[in-house]
Amino acid sequence: MNTISAPGTDAPSAEVSDYPMPRATGCPFDPPPALYMRQAQAPVSRVRLWDGSTPWLATRYEDMRTLLADPRISSDSTRPHYPHQGPGPKERRTQSRAFIAMDDPEHARLRRMATAAFSIKHVEALRPTIQKIVDGLIDTMLAGPRPVDLVQAFALPVPSLVICELLGVPYADHDFFQSNSKTLINRDTTREQARAATQRLIDYLDGTIGDKLAHPADDLLSTLAERVRAGELSRHEAADTGMLLLIAGHETTANMIALGTLALLQHPDQLAQLRESGDPQLVASAVEELLRYLTIVHSGRRRVALEDIEIGGQTIRANDIGNRDPADFPDPDRLDIGRNARHHVAFGFGVHQCLGQPLARVEPQVVYSTLYRRIPTLQLPVDLDGIPFRHDALVYGVYELPITW
Amino acid sequence: MKVIVDQNKCVASGQCVLSAPEVFDQREEDGIVVLLTETPPEHLADDVRQATALCPARVIWVEEQEQKE
Numbered sequence: 378m379n380t381i382s383a384p385g386t387d388a389p390s391a392e393v394s395d396y397p398m399p400r401a402t403g404c405p406f407d408p409p410p411a412l413y414m415r416q417a418q419a420p421v422s423r424v425r426l427w428d429g430s431t432p433w434l435a436t437r438y439e440d441m442r443t444l445l446a447d448p449r450i451s452s453d454s455t456r457p458h459y460p461h462q463g464p465g466p467k468e469r470r471t472q473s474r475a476f477i478a479m480d481d482p483e484h485a486r487l488r489r490m491a492t493a494a495f496s497i498k499h500v501e502a503l504r505p506t507i508q509k510i511v512d513g514l515i516d517t518m519l520a521g522p523r524p525v526d527l528v529q530a531f532a533l534p535v536p537s538l539v540i541c542e543l544l545g546v547p548y549a550d551h552d553f554f555q556s557n558s559k560t561l562i563n564r565d566t567t568r569e570q571a572r573a574a575t576q577r578l579i580d581y582l583d584g585t586i587g588d589k590l591a592h593p594a595d596d597l598l599s600t601l602a603e604r605v606r607a608g609e610l611s612r613h614e615a616a617d618t619g620m621l622l623l624i625a626g627h628e629t630t631a632n633m634i635a636l637g638t639l640a641l642l643q644h645p646d647q648l649a650q651l652r653e654s655g656d657p658q659l660v661a662s663a664v665e666e667l668l669r670y671l672t673i674v675h676s677g678r679r680r681v682a683l684e685d686i687e688i689g690g691q692t693i694r695a696n697d698i699g700n701r702d703p704a705d706f707p708d709p710d711r712l713d714i715g716r717n718a719r720h721h722v723a724f725g726f727g728v729h730q731c732l733g734q735p736l737a738r739v740e741p742q743v744v745y746s747t748l749y750r751r752i753p754t755l756q757l758p759v760d761l762d763g764i765p766f767r768h769d770a771l772v773y774g775v776y777e778l779p780i781t782w
Numbered sequence: 783m784k785v786i787v788d789q790n791k792c793v794a795s796g797q798c799v800l801s802a803p804e805v806f807d808q809r810e811e812d813g814i815v816v817l818l819t820e821t822p823p824e825h826l827a828d829d830v831r832q833a834t835a836l837c838p839a840r841v842i843w844v845e846e847q848e849q850k851e
Contacts, residue, residue: 492812492813496810724795728839730793734797735800
């Protein structure tokens with residue numbers, strides 16, 4: 378590994394601390410204090426990861442956008458200095474890369490086979506289906522006992538039902554794929570656990586692709602199966618893509634719903650505004666702002682520099698504290714659902730920016746415009762410090778959210 | 783203003799359609815950008831500039847009128 382000079386920043390004097398850093402007690406919505414300090418004082422500086430490696434960490438909004446759009450940085454998880462998130466995530470990315478961990482032209486070839494289903498038009502056409510799912514789950518909650526765990530009763534089922542419909546995966550199998558996903562997105566998962574969970578999911582998706590080959594339907598996995606039949610896609614690539622979309626399709630939005638609800642309950646004025654305004658524009662703006670404010674993909678984007686870039690780095694991580702950069706978001710630690718936050722980097726930036734973002738917008742739009750209106754007295758029966766936050770997960774959020782009304 | 787897009791490098795994020803649906807659309811088969819008008823009317827200029835700024839693959843360019851020869 379080269380010693381890397383960093384013109385403009387005095388990198389060697391910045392302390393190399395362990396990454397990720399802990400959030401401050403009592404501030405579950407704010408990034409770790411150590412990251413604010415870096416953003417202000419050493420915006421591109423080294424950190425130490427679980428395996429002892431010391432990649433660069435970029436913390437400013439503009440630096441992140443510049444780096445993530447730079448063709449000289451690679452997303453290829455098989456490269457030697459790729460900054461993996463832990464032994465489990467490393468094992469998963471070795472066994473099943475999918476296009477998220479590839480570079481062009483392979484990345485573009487595979488991504489384009491999945492993009493049609495996530496176009497703005499297609500996702501808008503799903504809105505009535507999503508509304509029906511949301512209303513049905515609220516009916517069930519209202520008819521049941523309270524308090525209830527919002528995560529299990531609502532936040533997880535909404536995106537899970539939607540992605541199952543879109544992919545053509547039977548929702549009846551949700552316990553199976555949800556528990557394996559949970560293993561894979563935990564930072565502390567061991568290699569063995571990750572290998573077994575990845576294999577189970579690949580086998581499952583491969584079986585489903587097989588079913589679609591025999592009995593094509595109007596869903597995304599059938600589209601991929603058709604590509605397999607045409608010889609444009611290998612069966613393994615199809616299963617990898619299916620697995621990526623299945624995991625990404627429910628873990629993320631589930632946390633936007635549960636953590637977003639908790640954040641709004643902590644900001645009653647914002648919640649009241651959202652509940653009382655029937656304006657779809659304000660709802661859309663609230664979703665962008667919560668995407669920025671919560672930044673649930675909280676442990677950053679990982680890349681490898683293929684050649685020296687400005688800062689001369691070799692391995693680079695861009696952390697999403699960029700969404701709290703005061704240079705781009707005035708008063709960045711304030712939740713303000715009326716602000717224009719559309720330029721946030723919660724979906725990343727560059728060619729790997731979230732493929733499912735239209736769906737990841739419409740789902741919370743439907744939820745935020747429905748849940749608080751239908752349950753206007755929604756409240757927490759416990760204190761904030763009684764809530765289990767997902768500090769150890771690659772996607773931040775809450776493991777449970779008891780609610781009552 | 784004149785708008786230019788590069789379909790080859792588009793990643794189908796949909797950001798442009800959300801910003802300026804009167805100017806941008808997506809191909810049915812793969813969500814890749816389709817330019818509906820090369821010279822959008824002035825009242826859409828800000829929306830188009832937002833699309834340019836938000837495009838993650840940086841495949842939308844705008845030639846402002848002042849730069850015309």
